Amino acid sequence: MSEVAPEPRPALTRWYLLLGLPMLVAFTTDLLERPTQLMGLRGWSNVWYVLALIESATVWGLLLYSSAFRGWSGRVASVLFVVGFTFALGGQVYFFEQYRAYLSQDLALFAANLTDSVINQLAADVGHYLRVKLPFLVFSGLLVWLAHWQHFRPWNRGALLGPLAFVAAWFIPTQYRSPQAATPDTLYLNALGAFVRSELGLTDASKNVRPGVRHALAVPSLVESAAPQVENAASRRNVFLILTESVRADAACSKLDLDCRLTPYTNVALPERIALPELRAVDSTTAISLAVLLTGLGPNASYERLHEWPTLFDYARAAGYHTAYWTSQNLFFANSRLFVKDLGVDSMTSGTELDPEADIDMGADEKLLADKVIERFGSLPEPFFALVHLSATHYPYRVSTDRPQPFQPAALDRGPDGRVKLRNHYQNAIVQQDEQVARMISALKNSPAGARTVIVFTSDHGEAMGEHGQTGHTFSLFDEEIHVPGYIDAPAASLTPSERATLLAQAGRFIVHPDLSATVLDLLGVWQTQQTAKFRSEMLGHSLLRPLPESAALPLTNCASLWTCAFENWGALRGPFKLIGRTPFDQGWQCFDLRSDPREQDSLSTDECSALQTQTLTWFGRAPR
Numbered sequence: 001m002s003e004v005a006p007e008p009r010p011a012l013t014r015w016y017l018l019l020g021l022p023m024l025v026a027f028t029t030d031l032l033e034r035p036t037q038l039m040g041l042r043g044w045s046n047v048w049y050v051l052a053l054i055e056s057a058t059v060w061g062l063l064l065y066s067s068a069f070r071g072w073s074g075r076v077a078s079v080l081f082v083v084g085f086t087f088a089l090g091g092q093v094y095f096f097e098q099y100r101a102y103l104s105q106d107l108a109l110f111a112a113n114l115t116d117s118v119i120n121q122l123a124a125d126v127g128h129y130l131r132v133k134l135p136f137l138v139f140s141g142l143l144v145w146l147a148h149w150q151h152f153r154p155w156n157r158g159a160l161l162g163p164l165a166f167v168a169a170w171f172i173p174t175q176y177r178s179p180q181a182a183t184p185d186t187l188y189l190n191a192l193g194a195f196v197r198s199e200l201g202l203t204d205a206s207k208n209v210r211p212g213v214r215h216a217l218a219v220p221s222l223v224e225s226a227a228p229q230v231e232n233a234a235s236r237r238n239v240f241l242i243l244t245e246s247v248r249a250d251a252a253c254s255k256l257d258l259d260c261r262l263t264p265y266t267n268v269a270l271p272e273r274i275a276l277p278e279l280r281a282v283d284s285t286t287a288i289s290l291a292v293l294l295t296g297l298g299p300n301a302s303y304e305r306l307h308e309w310p311t312l313f314d315y316a317r318a319a320g321y322h323t324a325y326w327t328s329q330n331l332f333f334a335n336s337r338l339f340v341k342d343l344g345v346d347s348m349t350s351g352t353e354l355d356p357e358a359d360i361d362m363g364a365d366e367k368l369l370a371d372k373v374i375e376r377f378g379s380l381p382e383p384f385f386a387l388v389h390l391s392a393t394h395y396p397y398r399v400s401t402d403r404p405q406p407f408q409p410a411a412l413d414r415g416p417d418g419r420v421k422l423r424n425h426y427q428n429a430i431v432q433q434d435e436q437v438a439r440m441i442s443a444l445k446n447s448p449a450g451a452r453t454v455i456v457f458t459s460d461h462g463e464a465m466g467e468h469g470q471t472g473h474t475f476s477l478f479d480e481e482i483h484v485p486g487y488i489d490a491p492a493a494s495l496t497p498s499e500r501a502t503l504l505a506q507a508g509r510f511i512v513h514p515d516l517s518a519t520v521l522d523l524l525g526v527w528q529t530q531q532t533a534k535f536r537s538e539m540l541g542h543s544l545l546r547p548l549p550e551s552a553a554l555p556l557t558n559c560a561s562l563w564t565c566a567f568e569n570w571g572a573l574r575g576p577f578k579l580i581g582r583t584p585f586d587q588g589w590q591c592f593d594l595r596s597d598p599r600e601q602d603s604l605s606t607d608e609c610s611a612l613q614t615q616t617l618t619w620f621g622r623a624p625r
Helices: 009-033 035-039 044-067 072-099 105-112 115-124 126-149 161-171 184-199 264-269 286-295 303-308 312-318 333-340 366-377 416-445 497-506 513-523 530-536 607-620
Strands: 238-244 322-327 347-349 384-389 453-459 486-489 554-557 569-574 577-582 590-593
Touching (some): 009 072, 044 072, 044 126, 044 161, 044 184, 072 126, 105 184, 238 416, 238 513, 286 333, 312 513, 366 416, 554 607
Parallel strands (some): 238 453
């Protein structure tokens, strides 16, 4: 029997270089995406990163090695290599473009309960998503082709080494928080393992907390104490609260502007509105903002408190008001329907009632909502408290081709080169929504109730458009995500002279959503009643119709008890001073004076910042990690 000739050394060298190429590409990609962060790794983070390089070389090298086999085992390994490498590297590059951080285990657990929304949002940007992946698809396919054509005889017992290494990588730990001391591909494989474990029910259930069914504490009757507030003692003012979605402060005209292009229809419909130019949400997540606005509690309140505390509807009903909650939101998004199912309102409409095919993120067409609201205004008895909750300006931003699109060029492109077009697309969605809001407002103003109805407008949070390297919302507390539009429109007879003068005098102060909650309760005539004192004691806000006390520190976070977050981020706000910490983007705290540095470019180190840091650590127990 003749012996098999040994493989020539040059051929072996080429083979080893081929097997090492995937790791080199992963490292080079990482170096191109975040050179400063990699150069800043220190101590054990360097050790973690070296271990990640070894893992990357091992997984892709073995998988490519296994792909060289003929038969089914080689085909399986080939598919795993091409698909796995394309998603691991291409997916991470795409994600880093949006959020300046890589997909990690935390985000995988966060997304596991929002699968429909994640798919929906990726589908909206599928062109750019595929373009980012294409180079990695071509590269991995070329490597598999080269492996098949190498004149090297693999070890006949190693056919399954690659697939086994690929699956094992799902469970190999990485340093995925701050700093992300791992290569993008190993972070992706670790996140994939977390997602699989979550889908199999093998992870801590607390990682997937979402809003549940509320069981509100009883509010005693307030009918006697909620006396008429306006000059005509036979009437009580109505309150119409409008809550829009993802609209940042500089994307709407809170103040009357004769040249307003951002929200031109409401600008004309409400010429005497009182602007709240320094209004901020205490988070950038819809579920948290809705809970905060309805209850007046902070975003750091316990799960039990947020599910038992009375809402604005409970107080209004106790005071003898008729109530309504009309929304275009698809309430199947992240269990939202559970949180609002027991509001006890007299009139309710949701997105799926308007359109059974309502989009999971953008909800139903808001023309349908406006039609329904205008119809129901005629049958809603006074006094009333009504909340309209909009959704079309959530990504991917509903824009109808048969309606105004004044901002051009516009396109749904989340790539670095498409942000001007994306901002225009977003602004067109706001303009189209504004047209429907103005229709509702005009119908109300022209009704008998119009002269007695105070309109309060705000957004649940803002939307990043590339500032601080991020796009969208939920991942940070910078002002592009929490500085929101706001105004109050109060007809002449709906406020007392003292209330109007006080509101005008302090409308420009730094205020937050809990202040709007308190103001709504004051408009309903129940804010200072004895029966609400025990509830008021835990609410963060103060009525704008009364002199505001000196600013106190208020908590900020997207990591609430009813909404677990993808990346930890929290901080504090006191007047114009804001402290934030977030991972894995930054290490340590950042502090800004929003008056002198509205774009939050220069972090401060002052006594005020130290005090806010101490207070934040008291609330949350530790820094984000």
